[in-house]
Amino acid sequence: MDILLSLDGGxxxxxxxxTAxxxxxSQTVQVPNQQTTAARVMVRANGNIFYDISNTDFTIAAPTSPDYTLAVTNSTGTACQPxxxxxxxxxxxxxxxxDPVTLGTSGxxxxxxxxxxxxxxxxxxSTTLTI
Structure with a gap:
């Protein structure tokens, strides 16, 4: 699947x-810091003609207050004993x-x-999460 972003209402x-x-x-993507009130997403089959487009526009806005980002590499995996x-x-x-960010897991x-x-x-x- 390819996931594309429009800034002009599609x-x-x-x-x-x-891509691919x-x-x-499910897919995690990073949205670029390009402000718009007319963003849309297209998901299309890679190398094919089939696709779907989000039904309504959404807004991409600049952050207005300090915050943090969180990213995990290889967010899926297999844990087998030992x-x-x-x-x-x-x-x-x-x-x-x-400010320090306290990390945790659940489920x-x-x-x-x-x-x-x-x-x-x-x-x-960065740190290592071991499961």
Missing amino acids: LTYPITLA TPNDG GPAAYTVQVGSILGYS LPAGLSASFGTNPLSPVG
Whole structure:
């Protein structure tokens, strides 16, 4: 699947958010900091003619207050005993945000536990999540 972004109400789709991603019903994308009140998303089959477009315009606005971003590399994986699964967690800063961010997990199946190499984590930084 390809995921494209329009800034003009769907007249054009010049921004590629993801390409050749699996058709599994879920995808994380990073939206560029290009302000508009007429954004739309197109999801189309890679190398095919089938597609769908969001039904209404949405707004992309600049941040107005400091905040943080959170990203996880390889956000899906398999944990099999005795070996753990490890993920890199990155905390970023928006508009100079610098307060430590406390990380946590929830919804783990019975018998699994999670730990972070560094917690809390100050932006801009990264740590390892081990499950």
